[in-house]
């Protein structure tokens with residue numbers, strides 16, 4: 001069976017002397033692992049379109065044993081600028097890892113794919129801060145995978161906003177000042193609470209459209225990071241490297 005879809009390479013591994021195995025986040029079939037025959041031969045015309053973080057149109061054969069093989073690849077966007085900046089590149093690799101951890105298999109993945117493509121595009125253009133891109137993408141991946149934190153109102157009394165609000169970054173639960181008894185609750189500034197709700201409830205085209213001071217953004221980013229880790233149980237080396245480079 002031959003399939004045609006667009007997608008982005010989010011992981012690459014070498015297998016044998018000539019072949020590569022890549023993980024592709026495809027629009028039509030979600031996450032798939034596929035071989036690129038002759039993928040280590042630089043003369044192979046499909047090589048550059050199957051590099052890490054390359055977005056391309058793919059023609060993929062699915063064998064009777066459910067093995068996927070990329071037959072043709074035509075690059076649509078290579079995010080070349082990312083390779084000029086090691087900090088942005090490490091963040092991009094981390095976001096690709098999130099895409100791998102949160103995206104489903106064997107089903108359409110429009111929103112998962114768009115989220116990664118948009119975040120990489122913004123990283124390349126430099127029109128939004130990398131911290132904002134990181135925080136939005138982390139939280140939004142949790143949301144679209146079905147793990148939106150419970151932030152409409154206080155999880156006890158239901159108030160939308162009452163005094164200072166506290167969020168448990170592991171459970172994603174929100175409490176007002178009167179109801180909060182959670183020792184792990186992190187106090188939110190009004191800006192942080194607004195940003196949290198904006199990221200969770202906005203339409204996909206609006207999620208990056210807000211501003212927040214660097215201190216609040218750092219504090220919010222620490223929360224979204226902990227929330228991601230509470231769901232994936234992973235320590236991300238790419239994230240650690242990004243934070244080292246960023247001195248945060």
Ligand SMILES: [Zn+2]
Pocket residue numbers: 154155156157158159162175176177178179180
């Ligand atoms: Zn309350």
